[in-house]
Amino acid sequence: MIRLSRLSDYGIVLMTRLAREPARALPASVLAQESALSPAMTGKILKLLARADLLVSQRGVHGGYALARAPERITIAEIIEALDGPIALTSCLRPTAEGCGIESVCPARTNWQRINQAIRDALAGVTLAEMASPPRNFGPAPSASPRRAAAPARDPAGLVITSLGAK
Amino acid sequence: MIRLSRLSDYGIVLMTRLAREPARALPASVLAQESALSPAMTGKILKLLARADLLVSQRGVHGGYALARAPERITIAEIIEALDGPIALTSCLRPTAEGCGIESVCPARTNWQRINQAIRDALAGVTLAEMASPPRNFGPAPSASPRRAAAPARDPAGLVITSLGAK
DNA sequence: CGAAATAGAACCGATATGGTTCCATTTCAA
DNA sequence: TTGAAATGGAACCATATCGGTTCTATTTCG
Ligand code: FES
Ligand code: FES
Numbered sequence: 212m213i214r215l216s217r218l219s220d221y222g223i224v225l226m227t228r229l230a231r232e233p234a235r236a237l238p239a240s241v242l243a244q245e246s247a248l249s250p251a252m253t254g255k256i257l258k259l260l261a262r263a264d265l266l267v268s269q270r271g272v273h274g275g276y277a278l279a280r281a282p283e284r285i286t287i288a289e290i291i292e293a294l295d296g297p298i299a300l301t302s303c304l305r306p307t308a309e310g311c312g313i314e315s316v317c318p319a320r321t322n323w324q325r326i327n328q329a330i331r332d333a334l335a336g337v338t339l340a341e342m343a344s345p346p347r348n349f350g351p352a353p354s355a356s357p358r359r360a361a362a363p364a365r366d367p368a369g370l371v372i373t374s375l376g377a378k
Numbered sequence: 379m380i381r382l383s384r385l386s387d388y389g390i391v392l393m394t395r396l397a398r399e400p401a402r403a404l405p406a407s408v409l410a411q412e413s414a415l416s417p418a419m420t421g422k423i424l425k426l427l428a429r430a431d432l433l434v435s436q437r438g439v440h441g442g443y444a445l446a447r448a449p450e451r452i453t454i455a456e457i458i459e460a461l462d463g464p465i466a467l468t469s470c471l472r473p474t475a476e477g478c479g480i481e482s483v484c485p486a487r488t489n490w491q492r493i494n495q496a497i498r499d500a501l502a503g504v505t506l507a508e509m510a511s512p513p514r515n516f517g518p519a520p521s522a523s524p525r526r527a528a529a530p531a532r533d534p535a536g537l538v539i540t541s542l543g544a545k
Numbered sequence: 546c547g548a549a550a551t552a553g554a555a556c557c558g559a560t561a562t563g564g565t566t567c568c569a570t571t572t573c574a575a
Numbered sequence: 576t577t578g579a580a581a582t583g584g585a586a587c588c589a590t591a592t593c594g595g596t597t598c599t600a601t602t603t604c605g
Contacts (some may be wrong), residue, residue, distance in 0.1 A: 247483050251566075272574070439604045
């Protein structure tokens with residue numbers, strides 16, 4: 212049902228935790244504890260994120276993980292793609308793999324691409340910083356433009372995400 | 379990887395086929411054939427769609443399925459929800475079920491709700507009619523307003539989908 | 546009556562997912 | 576020098592979910 216894998220789910224939780232202290236490097240163990248996740252799972256996720264260059268890791272006795280970039284410059288889409296592979300609603304949109312099997316007669320494929328792109332952009336339009344900030348219920352959108360980094364205001368795909376305002 | 383189930387995938391294909399002749403009722407057998415799907419699978423899907431009141435069915439010898447409403451008034455989101463249940467990225471957003479397990483310490487949940495709503499709206503903003511129409515590569519967005527039916531232009535959730543233009 | 550269709554449910558096998566375990570490597574400090 | 580604390584990387588497993596089929600009951604009409 213269009214659900215996110217738990218890997219990504221937890222991954223984002225861990226990243227938001229790290230975003231609260233972008234400077235310090237925290238070891239997986241404390242991240243696990245603070246996030247109520249099993250150390251094993253946590254390790255797995257952090258390793259994947261590090262391999263995707265979203266985290267930098269320090270080995271050895273006082274090691275740990277820290278964000279590789281400022282939280283304003285990391286998008287939710289990046290995290291998801293690092294953990295779950297490319298965002299592709301239908302199998303026929305996935306670059307690799309075999310496809311959905313009915314490409315030949317499918318009347319909807321090109322439109323699928325647009326929709327897929329639209330939600331990709333939606334995810335790419337939310338930064339880790341926004342995710343980490345407590346929900347602010349006051350005032351208009353915090354102006355800001357960081358998210359523009361990855362989400363063009365008006366992409367050529369059709370669907371356009373314009374703003375992530377305050378609740 | 380945020381993928382759509384095949385049920386929904388095929389379901390939309392079948393619906394778009396029906397949208398080409400909104401008046402006539404077609405039997406499952408011909409829908410299956412024209413869409414290159416197994417009759418069994420096709421039957422299953424159509425039954426679900428009928429139960430969700432997206433299709434009307436006629437039993438008996440000259441029976442078949444037809445759209446319950448004009449294709450302009452059926453959204454992709456409706457089809458997906460009919461076949462795969464509510465759209466909920468993370469398990470903790472799903473009304474039923476147990477949740478993701480870390481609700482207590484999760485710093486991201488309220489933001490998840492917004493994102494989830496945003497992509498829900500994205501899906502609800504595309505009508506079956508738009509999906510069925512061949513991709514038009516010319517001219518600006520076909521103006522149109524049908525999609526407004528289900529997708530408020532500026533929802534309170536934050537992320538706003540404004541337009542599904544032409545490619 | 547019987548063929549043609551849908552309604553509904555049960556059933557089954559494969560795959561992906563969530564999660565663990567094990568071992569190798571790096572680093573630092575006692 | 577040695578070992579504890581950390582990450583790197585991979586294999587492994589159990590189970591839920593998903594894609595798909597099969598079977599039976601019911602409706603409709605010729
Ligand atoms: S859904 Fe895969 S080609 Fe149309
Ligand atoms: S992801 Fe489930 S509560 Fe945060």
